[in-house]
Amino acid sequence: MAPIDVLLNKLAQHSPLEFDDIKRIRHLSCSTQVLSSGQDFVRQGDFPRASAIVVEGLVARYHTLESGGRQYLSYHLPGDWPDAQALFLERMDHSVCAVGRAVVCAVPHNELIELFCERPTIAFAVWRQTLIDASIFREAITNNSSRDALTRLAHLFCELYFRAKQAGLVKANIYNLPLTQAQIGETLGMSLVSVNRNLQRLRKHAPADFKAGKLIVRDWEKLAALGEFDPQYLHQQLRAKK
């Protein structure tokens, strides 16, 4: 499977593409890039001329704080397009890095813009993707602002597990998630210590276990209830053709 096919699968999950669209997308140029754990792909302040599609592994976006710390904003699985926004916003307002080893493929902006002009359906599919991204951000606002530590943690796991499952990355209820507890803290706005303690609570109450980069979900229903997780915001139902 060519790297770009990962994107195709993703777009096809929510947008109706025609054969010609698919053909055109396959003809985009695409330079594959392997990122080592923690490596930045783009940095806050950059003016990228290409956008990366995740092919393998996990990629994250983050803000750098005045204090030097980080606020992780979102995570991206294969098929996602973490910096699609750079197509229309010149300067990056955040950075994108690999979490664990990751493979991305970079597609030049000018080719994409040209393609979008020719085939609006493709533009709409990618646009939709960026809107789903925004929806995930909104949920993160709600999660980090109005839920307590345990619920917050459960919700994050729900989202990642759910998305990983859709991407075919879950096997026997296990998802390889190479996050550290510190990173989870920087995602949810809680301290490392608090993350650790709430992980233990999750373990004790049985629904989920996160250890050594593996997320094990023992009782999905219970975890989803605990995390107040409702996947609607991921907009994964295939939209009916109008």
Added chain:
Amino acid sequence: MAPIDVLLNKLAQHSPLEFDDIKRIRHLSCSTQVLSSGQDFVRQGDFPRASAIVVEGLVARYHTLESGGRQYLSYHLPGDWPDAQALFLERMDHSVCAVGRAVVCAVPHNELIELFCERPTIAFAVWRQTLIDASIFREAITNNSSRDALTRLAHLFCELYFRAKQAGLVKANIYNLPLTQAQIGETLGMSLVSVNRNLQRLRKHAPADFKAGKLIVRDWEKLAALGEFDPQYLHQQLRAKK
């Protein structure tokens, strides 16, 4: 000035539009709607067939929590397009309501989609707008997750004041902002009592005063420093033509 011109001004702030684009946008149908304070325009779960552009007043997006409470997600000034996302995501994952009296104009989706196909430049301008929205969401994640109560409050005021100024709504350092303290709390993920106490701190330290629906900024520099506010994420520089 026709209602739709408010949108034109906004788009022109960040995107280069040609004369024909402008002409076409002016010909969109647009049904004006007056909303009373607190009234919903769309609700979580709806399948809207038209999108609203804010013409006057303030409009907010919010999630409804399991507990029945609210999490406000973003605020929208004249020219903004709070539910542009509904163009490509069928089901609303949040609601949109008026904060104070507001006027919006609703444009039917099918006309827009048609226009986007014909004139990609317009599509790109609106797309850019939705991406700026997403950037504002990201900043909200960071604000609500990694800053303390006072900083958080200051940052919110900075953003609203900055955007209001750009929209020409600030006169003599005063911006009419019809929020209640409870709503501010539901925006920043803090309790009403804490909002109240931190408002007093802001007042005492002089940079800003919020009272009776009026935001007075006495010392912008100080407020921006206190709120760790850097307007880059609003992407307001006119993008150079490529």
Added chain:
DNA sequence: CGGACCATTGACCATAGTCAACCGCCGTGG
């Protein structure tokens, strides 16, 4: 073996939440 990194634990502390009462203002209706 030493060091780096991650996870874990305990003790203490501070920020912000909760609860409750009270004030002032305004619009409504007796």
Added chain:
DNA sequence: CCACGGCGGTTGACTATGGTCAATGGTCCG
């Protein structure tokens, strides 16, 4: 006209959640 109720804002007292600090253990790797 005034009484009342509701809403938004303010204050004090208490509490609890989660943060900070610091020490320790385990594992991997050079």
